[in-house]
Amino acid sequence: MVTVKSLDELKPKQKGIIVKIKGSGATHRRLLDMGLVKGSSIDVERVAPLGDPIDVRIKGYHLSLRKEEASNILVEV
Amino acid sequence: MAEKTTIALIGNPNSGKTTIFNALTGSRQHVGNWPGKTVEKKEGKSTHKGYELEVVDLPGTYSLTAYSIEELISRNYVVNEKPDVVVDILDSTNLERNLYLAIQLIEMGANMVLAFNMSDLADSEGLEINTDLISRYLNVPIIKTSARDGSGLDELKDAVIDVLESGNGYERDEGRSGRPTINYGKEVEEHLEEFTEYITGNIEIPEKYNPRWVAIKLLEGDEEIIKLVKELDNSRIVLKESRRLQNHLKAIFGEDVETIVADARYGFIHGIVMESVERKRREKSFSDHVRKAVSKPFWGISLAVGSILGLAFLFAGGLIMESAYGFLESVNSPEWLTLILADTILAGLGAITVYLPFMVLFFIIYAALEGGGVIGGADSLSDHIDRVAMNRVIGIPLFLLLMLIAFNLTFEVAAPLSDVVDWFISDVVGGFVEGLLFSVNAPGWLLSLALDGAVAGVGSVLVFVPFIFMMFLVIAILEDSGYMARAAFVMDRFMHKIGLHGKSFIPLILGFGCNVPAIMATRVLESRKDRILTILINPFMSCGARLPVYLLFAAAFFTGSISVFGFTVSTETAVIYSLYLLGMGVAIVIGFIFKNTLFKGLSSPFVMELPPYRMPTLRGVLTHTWERGWLFIRKAGTLIFAVVIFIWFLAALPPGVEYGSEGSYIGDVGKFISPVFAPLGFGDWRSSVSLFFGFVAKEVVVGSMGVLYGSGDVETPSGEATLVGALQGTFTPLSAYAFLVFVLLYVPCMVVVATIKREIGWRWALFTVVYTTVVAWVAAFIVYQGGLLLGFS
Ligand SMILES: Nc1nc2c(ncn2[C@@H]2O[C@H](COP(=O)(O)OP(=O)(O)OP(=O)(O)O)[C@@H](O)[C@H]2O)c(=O)[nH]1
Ligand SMILES: [Mg+2]
Numbered sequence: 001m002v003t004v005k006s007l008d009e010l011k012p013k014q015k016g017i018i019v020k021i022k023g024s025g026a027t028h029r030r031l032l033d034m035g036l037v038k039g040s041s042i043d044v045e046r047v048a049p050l051g052d053p054i055d056v057r058i059k060g061y062h063l064s065l066r067k068e069e070a071s072n073i074l075v076e077v
Numbered sequence: 078m079a080e081k082t083t084i085a086l087i088g089n090p091n092s093g094k095t096t097i098f099n100a101l102t103g104s105r106q107h108v109g110n111w112p113g114k115t116v117e118k119k120e121g122k123s124t125h126k127g128y129e130l131e132v133v134d135l136p137g138t139y140s141l142t143a144y145s146i147e148e149l150i151s152r153n154y155v156v157n158e159k160p161d162v163v164v165d166i167l168d169s170t171n172l173e174r175n176l177y178l179a180i181q182l183i184e185m186g187a188n189m190v191l192a193f194n195m196s197d198l199a200d201s202e203g204l205e206i207n208t209d210l211i212s213r214y215l216n217v218p219i220i221k222t223s224a225r226d227g228s229g230l231d232e233l234k235d236a237v238i239d240v241l242e243s244g245n246g247y248e249r250d251e252g253r254s255g256r257p258t259i260n261y262g263k264e265v266e267e268h269l270e271e272f273t274e275y276i277t278g279n280i281e282i283p284e285k286y287n288p289r290w291v292a293i294k295l296l297e298g299d300e301e302i303i304k305l306v307k308e309l310d311n312s313r314i315v316l317k318e319s320r321r322l323q324n325h326l327k328a329i330f331g332e333d334v335e336t337i338v339a340d341a342r343y344g345f346i347h348g349i350v351m352e353s354v355e356r357k358r359r360e361k362s363f364s365d366h367v368r369k370a371v372s373k374p375f376w377g378i379s380l381a382v383g384s385i386l387g388l389a390f391l392f393a394g395g396l397i398m399e400s401a402y403g404f405l406e407s408v409n410s411p412e413w414l415t416l417i418l419a420d421t422i423l424a425g426l427g428a429i430t431v432y433l434p435f436m437v438l439f440f441i442i443y444a445a446l447e448g449g450g451v452i453g454g455a456d457s458l459s460d461h462i463d464r465v466a467m468n469r470v471i472g473i474p475l476f477l478l479l480m481l482i483a484f485n486l487t488f489e490v491a492a493p494l495s496d497v498v499d500w501f502i503s504d505v506v507g508g509f510v511e512g513l514l515f516s517v518n519a520p521g522w523l524l525s526l527a528l529d530g531a532v533a534g535v536g537s538v539l540v541f542v543p544f545i546f547m548m549f550l551v552i553a554i555l556e557d558s559g560y561m562a563r564a565a566f567v568m569d570r571f572m573h574k575i576g577l578h579g580k581s582f583i584p585l586i587l588g589f590g591c592n593v594p595a596i597m598a599t600r601v602l603e604s605r606k607d608r609i610l611t612i613l614i615n616p617f618m619s620c621g622a623r624l625p626v627y628l629l630f631a632a633a634f635f636t637g638s639i640s641v642f643g644f645t646v647s648t649e650t651a652v653i654y655s656l657y658l659l660g661m662g663v664a665i666v667i668g669f670i671f672k673n674t675l676f677k678g679l680s681s682p683f684v685m686e687l688p689p690y691r692m693p694t695l696r697g698v699l700t701h702t703w704e705r706g707w708l709f710i711r712k713a714g715t716l717i718f719a720v721v722i723f724i725w726f727l728a729a730l731p732p733g734v735e736y737g738s739e740g741s742y743i744g745d746v747g748k749f750i751s752p753v754f755a756p757l758g759f760g761d762w763r764s765s766v767s768l769f770f771g772f773v774a775k776e777v778v779v780g781s782m783g784v785l786y787g788s789g790d791v792e793t794p795s796g797e798a799t800l801v802g803a804l805q806g807t808f809t810p811l812s813a814y815a816f817l818v819f820v821l822l823y824v825p826c827m828v829v830v831a832t833i834k835r836e837i838g839w840r841w842a843l844f845t846v847v848y849t850t851v852v853a854w855v856a857a858f859i860v861y862q863g864g865l866l867l868g869f870s
Contacts, residue, residue, distance in 0.1 A: 050570035
């Protein structure tokens with residue numbers, strides 16, 4: 001079954017397909033530029049020892065972002 | 078005929094631009110395995126086929142719409158300066174994201190070549206990239222390179238010359254080049270075409286810009302392009318039309334234009350990559366990786382020999398050293414040779430190799446866990462390492478342990494080397510100079526100038542150069558391995574809590590080497606507030622130049638050992654650690670205070686690439702260390718020499734006064750400032766003078782003490798021992814510690830102040846001078862008076 005969640009709700013080792021990046025402005029654009037576009041698959045690799053940020057794999061590389069930013073990323077699980 | 082042409086190297090952060098730049102131009106710019114190493118534009122020269130090429134290395138950027146100032150430098154350079162050829166350097170192991178910038182350069186219409194760098198890594202990952210196919214799709218030459226071993230660079234230069242001669246970008250009079258344009262879909266394309274015509278019909282955009290590109294950029298809302306257009310006549314109606322279109326497209330697609338554009342670009346790239354890159358997926362176990370690594374003779378043998386040595390030192394370190402001393406004594410080796418062979422080389426090897434058996438044990442446990450299926454396989458060695466390095470439980474303890482080991486090694490290896498230098502300067506150089514001057518019957522004042530001034534002053538600084546080298550070595554390894562970005566990742570939460578940013582962590586660590594490059598490194602921070610804050614607290618990170626002061630005082634006052642959590646550590650080490658920790662603590666507290674007063678407001682987001690780990694190259698690490706370290710030596714021979722001689726003259730004048738007495742000029746200066754320091758426990762006029770001149774460079778504190786305290790007895794060689802004796806007569810352990818706290822915290826050296834001025838303006842520079850000194854005074858006051866109250870002395 002397909003459900004839409006925000007990226008910060010995913011647990012390590014879960015993966016999803018990006019459906020939308022919410023928001024606007026510089027950070028929004030940065031996420032797009034880094035390859036977080038609709039249809040890309042994204043894996044949550046791990047959470048930092050202190051619980052934030054998270055390390056995700058997108059387009060074959062590792063990207064780290066805070067849960068706050070991740071909450072703007074909607075994925076299909 | 079030689080023609081002068083500019084070649085710009087652009088590309089995503091960490092794709093190898095600087096490595097290629099160095100290979101092309103023979104420069105030695107620093108490379109590091111973390112995104113954002115280069116923050117300035119650098120130029121160099123190269124010649125090929127009769128052309129004189131002016132090569133420009135740029136900071137990395139992910140997109141032509143810049144996000145932070147160092148990215149803006151790159152963006153503005155390729156957009157506005159229009160270099161003759163743009164070489165986009167891509168990381169072949171990460172093509173999709175790297176092609177995003179390439180596509181934008183193509184849209185812009187640059188004359189360009191693509192270098193698919195790191196092809197060695199792509200090969201070993203099992204990636205098969207059909208560059209011919211991609212090159213045909215994009216109509217741009219593509220060269221595979223591997224900057225580390227230099228392969229492909231000649232072909233790259235050939236391709237650059239080809240493009241230079243024929244051109245492959247956009248020229249207005251020739252119309253479109255044969256480049257593909259990304260199709261943004263029928264609806265968008267129609268509007269784009271109309272809008273492009275609208276633009277060319279209404280405003281005069283400069284020749285060098287491709288109108289379609291300007292149209293896209295305006296619709297994307299690129300601020301730099303909006304700024305550019307604003308300066309033209311008639312801009313208002315064009316900007317208005319652009320806003321209208323943005324809203325119109327948004328209404329149709331339910332998405333803003335930047336999203337539509339980014340989706341289309343990545344879609345286009347995805348299509349290309351799907352067709353031309355094949356991945357032979359090979360999941361490798363950790364033991365496979367290790368087996369492969371140790372099957373290379375160099376690594377295999379080093380590891381085996383190292384581990385055996387390490388085991389030997391672990392269990393019989395004392396015995397080994399004793400027998401070495403015994404042997405050297407039996408062959409009547411002179412003291413200096415023993416110092417070099419036994420204390421430096423043998424003990425140094427021991428200090429390093431004792432960690433190897435633990436490492437091997439760790440490997441075995443990990444491999445066993447993996448073999449037993451407790452932990453699954455991973456793609457790359459990097460993933461294996463990250464499992465441990467960023468593990469929820471052991472990530473942070475491991476980080477702290479690594480730091481501790483790094484510092485420990487620095488001291489253990491450097492201490493005997495420093496003794497060697499001390500011996501060399503005081504016995505060999507000092508003895509030689511003294512002998513020479515005596516033999517020519519030089520007057521007493523000249524003797525004093527040479528020995529009290531030059532040798533004692535400069536020598537007392539040079540003695541500590543080995544420590545500074547080791548410090549830089551450790552930092553270079555950290556930078557080159559890829560661990561820095563991990564440290565930023567692991568620490569972000571904590572840094573965020575105290576109002577800073579995970580990325581602030583990298584400049585703070587670099588500060589342990591030297592605050593100047595550290596302050597430059599803050600350019601990776603996107604928000605100006607974060608940047609200023611990180612710069613303001615950076616001077617509290619104790620730089621290499623302050624280390625000599627600590628070492629000198631520790632040797633004089635804090636010998637012996639104490640017990641911490643059941644471990645016995647030398648008091649000397651404990652005191653030095655405590656200062657480093659104090660600096661970090663003060664930085665945290667001050668950062669927290671500033672964040673809640675001067676820089677209220679939200680902190681900026683954290684979005685950072687984590688590069689794969691790489692084995693640091695010996696050459697890279699050594700050049701890095703050597704260059705930074707050499708600066709210190711050169712500084713000792715120039716600036717510090719000059720200051721020290723200046724102080725000697727002030728101490729010897731007016732004529733007839735006893736050298737270095739209170740009646741000399743320097744005595745006057747000292748007595749004038751010393752009351753300020755009296756409440757801190759070091760009201761002695763000579764230490765006041767040294768602090769005063771310490772503004773020039775912090776090593777001067779030691780240098781000028783060498784000049785001032787070593788006075789009177791020209792006969793004895795002016796080694797560290799004399800200085801230590803003199804200090805013991807002036808300071809108590811408590812006042813010595815208060816003094817060190819002051820040296821740690823007070824005004825950074827003038828080069829740092831100048832750097833702060835250049836980066837964020839003279840107001841902040843002035844502010845730093847004042848506030849750090851106030852903080853230092855208060856902290857030293859608390860230490861001294863508090864210590865007195867508690868009954869220390
Ligand atoms: N294996 C391999 N490593 C490379 C190659 N080119 C560069 N590196 C390594 O990649 C890392 C980054 O290299 P840099 O030259 O500093 O990269 P940069 O593009 O200048 O990075 P920024 O200045 O941060 O934008 C360093 O550790 C280099 O040693 C290559 O072709 N093969
Ligand atoms: Mg670089």
